[in-house]
Amino acid sequence: MALTHPKYSVAVVQAAPIWLDLDATIDKTICLIKEASAGGAKLIVFPETWLPGYPFHIWLGTPAWTIAKGFVQRYFDNSLAYDSPEARRLSAAAREARITVVLGLSERDGGSLYIAQWLIGPDGETIAQRRKLRATHAERTVFGEGDGSDLAVHDLPGLGRLGALCCWEHLQPLTKYAMYAQNEQVHCASWPTFSLYEPFAHALSAEVSNAMSKVYAVEGSCFVLASSSVITQDAVDLLCDTDDKRTLLHAGGGHSVIFGPDGSPLGHRLGENEEGLMFAELDLGLIGVAKGAADPAGHYSRPDVTRLFFNKTRARRVEHFSLPSKDATPEDIAAS
Structure with a gap:
C-alpha cells in the first residue's frame, strides 16, 4: 500500500507586537489566529518573543540605563506565565479556531525569564513548551537557558513531524543536527525584527538570517516557516531616547519567509514594513524526493567518522529525596 502524505495550508506572521503591553498583544495575537484559520491554515507561526516584543533595550544602552528607564520591570511584568488567565485566553483561541499555534514569547517562571516557544494544538492543549537552549550575547542579561529536552520533534496528526527553534x-x-536526526518535516523558525544595528552588523541582517533558514531547509530536507516581527516608529520612539540610539534601531525589519525542502521560496512575501500573514501550501510528499538526494542523518551520514552525543534529559535544579527512617521496611526503601 502506497504511503499518503499530508497536504495543508500554513500561515507565517509578519507583524508588530504592542511593545511591552501583554494584554494588547494577546488581543492582536487572537486576531491573527482567527485570520489564519479563516484563510484555511492549519498551522500558524509567530516571531521570537512576540509576547511582549523583543527586548531591544538591552542592545541600546547599559544595564543601569535599562533599569532606570523602567524597561527591566515592565518587561518582566508583561512576560507570559503559563499558569495565567492570559495563557488560557490563547489556548482558547487556538481551540476555537481549530488551528495549531507556534507562539514565540518571553516566558515568566518564578523570578526568571526564558525565550520560549509554546506549541498549542487545535484542541487548545499544550503540545510542548520549549526554551531557547542558550540566549544570544546581550540576551543573557535577561533570559535563562533551556536544556536538551527542548530539542524535540513532535509527530502531529495531519501535520507531520514538527519542530521549532529560535533565532x-x-x-x-x-x-x-539534533533536530534533523529526529526526522523533522516542518520546522518553525521564530526570529525578531531585522533592523537592529543595521548596517553595522551584517551577521544580524535579514540576508544572513534568511540564508540560515534556507540552508536549514536544504540540510534537513524539510519545510521551514520563518516568522519575523516588524518594529513600528512608535516602538522606536519608546525605546530610543537619544540620537545615537536611533542610529542603532530603525522601523521596519520584517522579512518573513517560507522555504520548501529543496530551499525553494514559497508563498507571497510581504514588504519590510508590511504587516500580515504569509500563506503557503505544504506537500510533505516532496520531502522524500529531497531526502533521496541527501539525508544528513540517514544515508548521507558517516557515523563511523562523526557522531552527535545528545542529552535529552530535562535539567532539574532541585532534586527532592528523603532518607528512610530506621523503622522502614525493604519495600518502603524500594518505593522511596
Whole structure:
C-alpha cells in the first residue's frame, strides 16, 4: 500500500507586537489566529518573543540605563506565565479556531525569564513548551537557558513531524543536527525584527538570517516557516531616547519567509514594513524526493567518522529525596 502524505495550508506572521503591553498583544495575537484559520491554515507561526516584543533595550544602552528607564520591570511584568488567565485566553483561541499555534514569547517562571516557544494544538492543549537552549550575547542579561529536552520533534496528526527553534539556534550546527536526526518535516523558525544595528552588523541582517533558514531547509530536507516581527516608529520612539540610539534601531525589519525542502521560496512575501500573514501550501510528499538526494542523518551520514552525543534529559535544579527512617521496611526503601 502506497504511503499518503499530508497536504495543508500554513500561515507565517509578519507583524508588530504592542511593545511591552501583554494584554494588547494577546488581543492582536487572537486576531491573527482567527485570520489564519479563516484563510484555511492549519498551522500558524509567530516571531521570537512576540509576547511582549523583543527586548531591544538591552542592545541600546547599559544595564543601569535599562533599569532606570523602567524597561527591566515592565518587561518582566508583561512576560507570559503559563499558569495565567492570559495563557488560557490563547489556548482558547487556538481551540476555537481549530488551528495549531507556534507562539514565540518571553516566558515568566518564578523570578526568571526564558525565550520560549509554546506549541498549542487545535484542541487548545499544550503540545510542548520549549526554551531557547542558550540566549544570544546581550540576551543573557535577561533570559535563562533551556536544556536538551527542548530539542524535540513532535509527530502531529495531519501535520507531520514538527519542530521549532529560535533565532541564532539556527547558527548552531549540532543543535540543527539534533533536530534533523529526529526526522523533522516542518520546522518553525521564530526570529525578531531585522533592523537592529543595521548596517553595522551584517551577521544580524535579514540576508544572513534568511540564508540560515534556507540552508536549514536544504540540510534537513524539510519545510521551514520563518516568522519575523516588524518594529513600528512608535516602538522606536519608546525605546530610543537619544540620537545615537536611533542610529542603532530603525522601523521596519520584517522579512518573513517560507522555504520548501529543496530551499525553494514559497508563498507571497510581504514588504519590510508590511504587516500580515504569509500563506503557503505544504506537500510533505516532496520531502522524500529531497531526502533521496541527501539525508544528513540517514544515508548521507558517516557515523563511523562523526557522531552527535545528545542529552535529552530535562535539567532539574532541585532534586527532592528523603532518607528512610530506621523503622522502614525493604519495600518502603524500594518505593522511596
